[in-house]
Amino acid sequence: MARSDRVDLLAVYYLMRLTRAMEDRTRTLFLQGRVVGGVYTAQGHEATTVGAAMVLDEGDYIVPQHRDLGMNLVRGVSPRAVMCQWLARENSPTLGRDGQLHIGDMHHGIVPMISMLGESLPVACGVALTMKMRKRSTVVLASCGDGATNTGAFHEALNFASVQKVPLVLVIENNGYAYSTPTYKQFAIQDLSERARAYGIPGEHVDGNDVFAVMDAVGRAVEHARSGQGPALVECKTFRVRGHSEADKADYVPREVREEWLAKDPIQRLATYLRVRHLLSDEQESEIEARVQAVVDDAVRFAEQSPAPDGATVAEYVFAPDGPIAIVGEPGANDQHYINAIDTRVNQPFNTVSKAEEAVGRR
Numbered sequence: 049m050a051r052s053d054r055v056d057l058l059a060v061y062y063l064m065r066l067t068r069a070m071e072d073r074t075r076t077l078f079l080q081g082r083v084v085g086g087v088y089t090a091q092g093h094e095a096t097t098v099g100a101a102m103v104l105d106e107g108d109y110i111v112p113q114h115r116d117l118g119m120n121l122v123r124g125v126s127p128r129a130v131m132c133q134w135l136a137r138e139n140s141p142t143l144g145r146d147g148q149l150h151i152g153d154m155h156h157g158i159v160p161m162i163s164m165l166g167e168s169l170p171v172a173c174g175v176a177l178t179m180k181m182r183k184r185s186t187v188v189l190a191s192c193g194d195g196a197t198n199t200g201a202f203h204e205a206l207n208f209a210s211v212q213k214v215p216l217v218l219v220i221e222n223n224g225y226a227y228s229t230p231t232y233k234q235f236a237i238q239d240l241s242e243r244a245r246a247y248g249i250p251g252e253h254v255d256g257n258d259v260f261a262v263m264d265a266v267g268r269a270v271e272h273a274r275s276g277q278g279p280a281l282v283e284c285k286t287f288r289v290r291g292h293s294e295a296d297k298a299d300y301v302p303r304e305v306r307e308e309w310l311a312k313d314p315i316q317r318l319a320t321y322l323r324v325r326h327l328l329s330d331e332q333e334s335e336i337e338a339r340v341q342a343v344v345d346d347a348v349r350f351a352e353q354s355p356a357p358d359g360a361t362v363a364e365y366v367f368a369p370d371g372p373i374a375i376v377g378e379p380g381a382n383d384q385h386y387i388n389a390i391d392t393r394v395n396q397p398f399n400t401v402s403k404a405e406e407a408v409g410r411r
Contacts, residue, residue, distance in 0.1 A: 055102050057322060060259060062336050063102075064094040064315050067118040069340045070127060073348060074134050078294050084136035085147025090115035091289040092257070093221060095314035097191075098122055099262035100219050100284070103270055104189060109179075111159040111172040111190035114149050115221065115288075119191070124156045127347035137354035143365055144357035159188075166192055166199035169218070173205050176214035176279075187273045189266070191219045195226025197240055206279070210247040213278035217269045220281065221256065223288040228300045241283040249279050256284030257314040260321075286314075 071089040078087045090097060097118030101110060104123075112119045117130065125141070129151075132140035136147040152160025159175055162168045172190035179186040196202055197220060209216045220240050224231055237243075244251025250272060254261040262284055269280035287309035291298035322328035 055263060057318075057327060058332070058336070060098060060102055060263075061315075061318050061322060061328070062340065063098045063118060063121055064259070064318065065336060065340050066127070066343060067094050067098060067121060068315060069344050070117060070121075070130060070347070073344050074131070075290075075294060077134070077348070083134050083147060085134070087134070087294045088114045088149065088292065089290050089294070090117060092287045092309065092314065093223065094118055095259035095318070096219070096221055096256040096262050096284040096286050099259040100189060100191070100266045100282075103263050103267040104187065107157065107184075107186055108270075109157040109159055109172075109175055109186065109188045111161065111168050111175070111188065112151075113161055113165055113168070113191050113193065113196075113221075114163075115193075116191055117149060120149070120151055120158060123153075123158055125151060125153060125158065127343050128350045131347040131351035132354055135351045135354075136356065137351055138357045139354050145366060166196035166201040168192070169196075169201055169205035170208070172216055172218075173209050173212075173214060176209065176216040177212055180212070180214050185215075185274055187215045187217060187270050189217045189219060189270070191221055193226065194220060194222040194224070194231055194234065194240060195229065197243065198226075198234060206243070206247045206249070206281075209279040210249050213276070215273040215276075216279040217266065217273050218279065218281045219266060220283040222253075222283055222285050223256075224285075224305075225288065225292075225301070227292045227296070228298075230300075239283060241281060244281040249281060251281035251283070253283040253285060256286030257309075257312045257317060259314060259318055287312075 068091060071087075071091060074083060074087055075089060077083050093115055097112075097116050098121075101119040101122035104110070110116075110119050110123060120130065121127070129139075129141055130149070132144075133142060133149065133151060134147060136144045138144045140146075141151045141153055150161055150163065152158055159168070159171060162171065169190055169192060172188050176188040179188065192202065206218070208214075209218075222231065222240055226234060239253045241251035241253040250269070252265055252268075254265045256262060262282075265282045265284075269282050272278075272280045287306075288298075289306075289310065319328060319333075
């Protein structure tokens with residue numbers, strides 16, 4: 049049975065619709081000067097971002113990028129929290145310190161992203177290694193764009209993940225352009241999934257606008273990683289309908305390329321599939337549309353009524369607090385060279401969790 053056969057398709061459709069509606073409203077707010085930071089939308093990516101996250105288990109982790117609103121919504125981040133983030137309100141996930149989609153919420157299994165795309169992948173490897181060392185059947189799903197696959201961090205992460213056989217699934221959202229640079233000027237290969245072969249891990253590429261293809265491919269990768277066989281890579285070929293940000297008109301995209309991809313809109317494709325199979329009626333469509341608009345309206349209203357952060361607290365939660373560093377255990381109780389300590393932790397099995405590990409992000 050395909051992984052997509054076990055997913056509530058109307059829930060997938062609703063979340064894809066909600067993702068786009070949230071971004072559309074945010075773009076309007078940005079043009080009105082009400083969004084504090086930049087806006088990086090993912091119109092056209094919805095099948096990839098929602099589909100990839102839908103096949104994870106509740107206890108799994110994601111390490112998303114700035115276009116992964118769909119992943120955040122699937123994992124349980126509320127639309128209110130998202131809108132507060134964009135409007136930089138005090139009760140946003142970053143307490144008003146960030147006006148972009150740099151959301152981290154370990155209660156929902158979301159590891160905060162790093163703005164330099166690609167740099168989050170070694171962090172994802174660390175989380176996956178922790179899960180392996182704790183002998184948990186937890187999978188870590190990380191995403192990046194096509195441009196990030198040219199960074200050293202991408203290759204270092206893949207190599208490390210492969211050698212250590214950590215439960216990492218890497219989803220490449222290949223939308224054809226690293227900002228304004230088309231893929232044919234970035235790579236000498238047709239499919240970025242081929243890069244997996246260099247590290248001895250499975251990789252495949254799929255139509256990123258086909259939510260069924262995404263769920264099935266990522267589902268296979270997740271099962272591979274969860275079974276202890278190590279990492280896997282899925283390249284989802286999609287298209288970013290809008291510019292890199294709202295400051296980018298994307299004039300570099302040829303008109304025929306844009307029209308070709310617009311005809312493959314992922315939301316419309318799923319709607320057509322559901323209608324042909326009598327899984328989506330006119331009444332259900334109207335109900336979903338009304339629900340989406342109500343949720344977005346509520347999120348905007350809540351954010352606008354929420355307070356901005358107090359300027360007097362601007363340095364709080366930005367820098368590490370002053371004071372002595374906590375030391376677990378007695379100094380000198382188990383002195384050894386740090387290389388030996390690392391080698392012991394990585395290469396020898398253990399069944400206990402230290403107090404330090406208990407204190408940092410245990411779920």
